[in-house]
Amino acid sequence: MSDTPATTTTPETKTETTAAPATKAAATTSTPTPTPATTTPTTETKAKDKTDDGDEDDGAENKARPNLEEDEDVLFAVRAKLFFFRQGQHDDTKSWRERGVGEVKFLKHKETKKIRLLMRRDKTLKICLNHYLLPSMNLDINVGSDRSWVYTCPCEFSDEVLQEEIVAIRFANPDNANNFKAAWESAQKDMAAQLSQA
Numbered sequence: 001m002s003d004t005p006a007t008t009t010t011p012e013t014k015t016e017t018t019a020a021p022a023t024k025a026a027a028t029t030s031t032p033t034p035t036p037a038t039t040t041p042t043t044e045t046k047a048k049d050k051t052d053d054g055d056e057d058d059g060a061e062n063k064a065r066p067n068l069e070e071d072e073d074v075l076f077a078v079r080a081k082l083f084f085f086r087q088g089q090h091d092d093t094k095s096w097r098e099r100g101v102g103e104v105k106f107l108k109h110k111e112t113k114k115i116r117l118l119m120r121r122d123k124t125l126k127i128c129l130n131h132y133l134l135p136s137m138n139l140d141i142n143v144g145s146d147r148s149w150v151y152t153c154p155c156e157f158s159d160e161v162l163q164e165e166i167v168a169i170r171f172a173n174p175d176n177a178n179n180f181k182a183a184w185e186s187a188q189k190d191m192a193a194q195l196s197q198a
Helices: 024-028 043-052 174-197
Strands: 007-009 014-016 072-087 094-109 115-121 127-132 148-156 163-170
Antiparallel strands (some): 007 014, 072 094
């Protein structure tokens, strides 16, 4: 019985046993791959499942992760490219620095009724814009472009530090830019009404 190979195979189920040490003859024979029904997924198969169709399975694991937007309603959303007017890491001059491309949203909290702008980068979903919309903020035309706006935000929080930022936001076409401005003005009126009641 010591001549039995370390791997035994039957047509219905393919399993591995490690009862006896492998001999040279058993080591040179190829072992059949287990069927998916009889094995649990490994890290390789999990990674393959994510990349096959590009989407991850929306199981309970993904639903358990909050994105901190559950208590807010989306008033308006549109794709855009975001820039901050900042000093560079290796130079002292200020210039427009790209922050990311993604969907910018006007979110209204269900209880407090406050409205904020939130933008997450595509793919990574990292927050690149996060601030409340204040009635005192002015949306200005970006010189030389009919599809972008510039404004100063006194309390931007995307880097988890409150700081003043000069923000430029550019859209794919003038219609999206105009729709953003209309949503901005509507949200500002709503915020002004909320602040006057407080």
